[in-house]
Amino acid sequence: MLTDSGRETHSDKKIENQIVNEQFLNTLFIRLVAKNADLKNIDFRYCIFDTAYLRNCKFEDCDFTGCKFINSNLSGSSFSGCKFDYATFEKTFIDDDILDVGCPGAENLKLKFARSLRTNYQQIGDAKAVNKAINIELRATEEHLRKAWSSKESYYRKKYRGLNRLKISLEWLQFKTLDLVWGNGESTWKLFRAVGVLLIFIASFHTLKVGQPDSINSHIESLMLSPQLLLGTLKPDEYDSSYLTLLYVIRLIMFGFFMSVIIKRFNRR
Numbered sequence: 067m068l069t070d071s072g073r074e075t076h077s078d079k080k081i082e083n084q085i086v087n088e089q090f091l092n093t094l095f096i097r098l099v100a101k102n103a104d105l106k107n108i109d110f111r112y113c114i115f116d117t118a119y120l121r122n123c124k125f126e127d128c129d130f131t132g133c134k135f136i137n138s139n140l141s142g143s144s145f146s147g148c149k150f151d152y153a154t155f156e157k158t159f160i161d162d163d164i165l166d167v168g169c170p171g172a173e174n175l176k177l178k179f180a181r182s183l184r185t186n187y188q189q190i191g192d193a194k195a196v197n198k199a200i201n202i203e204l205r206a207t208e209e210h211l212r213k214a215w216s217s218k219e220s221y222y223r224k225k226y227r228g229l230n231r232l233k234i235s236l237e238w239l240q241f242k243t244l245d246l247v248w249g250n251g252e253s254t255w256k257l258f259r260a261v262g263v264l265l266i267f268i269a270s271f272h273t274l275k276v277g278q279p280d281s282i283n284s285h286i287e288s289l290m291l292s293p294q295l296l297l298g299t300l301k302p303d304e305y306d307s308s309y310l311t312l313l314y315v316i317r318l319i320m321f322g323f324f325m326s327v328i329i330k331r332f333n334r335r
Contacts, residue, residue, distance in 0.1 A: 081105070081123075135160070151175050155186035162187070162195035165202055173213065177206035197252075204250055211238035248323045251330060257323055264316065265292040276304045 073092045081100035089109040098118040105125050112132040122142035133153045140160040150168045152175065165183065169176045184199035213219065214226050215235035226234050244250050248257040269288040272295060277284035294300035296317055301310060 081120075150179055153179065154182045157189045158186055159190060160186075162192070162198050165195075165198055169202065169206075173206045173210035177203050177210060180206060200252055204245070204252065208238075208241055208245065211241055214238070248327065251323075251326055254324075254327050257320075257327060261296075261320060264320070265289070265296060268292040268295050268313070272302075276302055 071092060073094055074090075075094045075096065076098065077096040079095070079098055081098070081103045084104045084106075085108060086106045087108075090113055091109055092112045093110075094114045094116065095118055096116045098115060098120070100119070100123050101121045103120075103123045105123060105128060107126070108128045110128055110130050110133055113130075113134075115133065115135045115138050118135070118138040118140075120138065120140045120143055123140075123144075125143065125145045125148050127147040128145070129149045130153050131149055131151045133150075135153070135155045135158040137156070138158045140158060142161065145164055145168050148168055149170070150164075151170045151172075160183075162183075165180065168179070170179055180199045180203035184196055184203060187193075187195040187199060211234060214222050215231050215238055217223075241250065246256070247260045249255075266289070269285065269292040272288040272291060273279055273285050277288050279285075291300060295302075296313060298310075298314060298317060
């Protein structure tokens with residue numbers, strides 16, 4: 067059976083100056099207004115802020131667990147010692163320093179928090195904040211996956227057992243591999259580094275195949291030719307079709323990675 071949740075609704079209210087040690091548990095705020103207000107030790111758990119205007123406010127030791135911010139403006143507001151577990155944001159203007167002071171402690175909650183803010187910043191077109199949120203999300207994801215299969219903490223060992231633990235370890239391995247190759251789509255530097263390592267392998271194989279392994283000049287010449295071999299503009303007769311096919315596939319994959327990074331960067335502008 068369904069019962070009433072007891073949610074209260076406050077519409078078109080204004081906060082004057084200061085509020086301390088108050089509870090607004092499970093409250094819907096519609097068009098709440100506050101500017102330069104101080105709010106300390108307030109329980110906002112499971113509240114919804116719809117079209118709120120909370121500019122330059124100071125929130126200290128407030129609990130925003132399970133809160134939802136929709137079409138709101140929190141620009142210039144600061145948060146000290148606040149709790150944002152399971153909080154979500156949608157089309158809300160909020161300074162990106164919340165990612166420095168408001169992230170939950172648990173990695174799985176941190177990545178969800180950063181993911182929600184990343185989506186929010188994409189909606190309002192803040193490219194710089196999107197990049198910051200993505201970096202935090204990726205770090206939290208890597209740490210969460212690592213702990214899920216290797217940590218001895220009771221939470222992870224109870225949740226991930228047997229085949230689930232093996233599955234999550236493979237996910238972690240895949241994540242680390244893609245991070246090494248191209249930063250999971252967020253690092254052009256790592257992608258260029260991966261291409262550089264690939265060129266060294268191609269040059270080494272070329273030296274062993276058609277060059278003189280004992281000659282330093284042969285290694286240098288092979289390294290100079292490696293970009294042409296990778297791009298397919300040079301196809302030595304000594305190479306068989308299977309190796310050339312492998313280079314072709316690698317070339318397509320690296321080009322796809324590069325285009326994906328470029329498109330993501332321009333998409334955020």
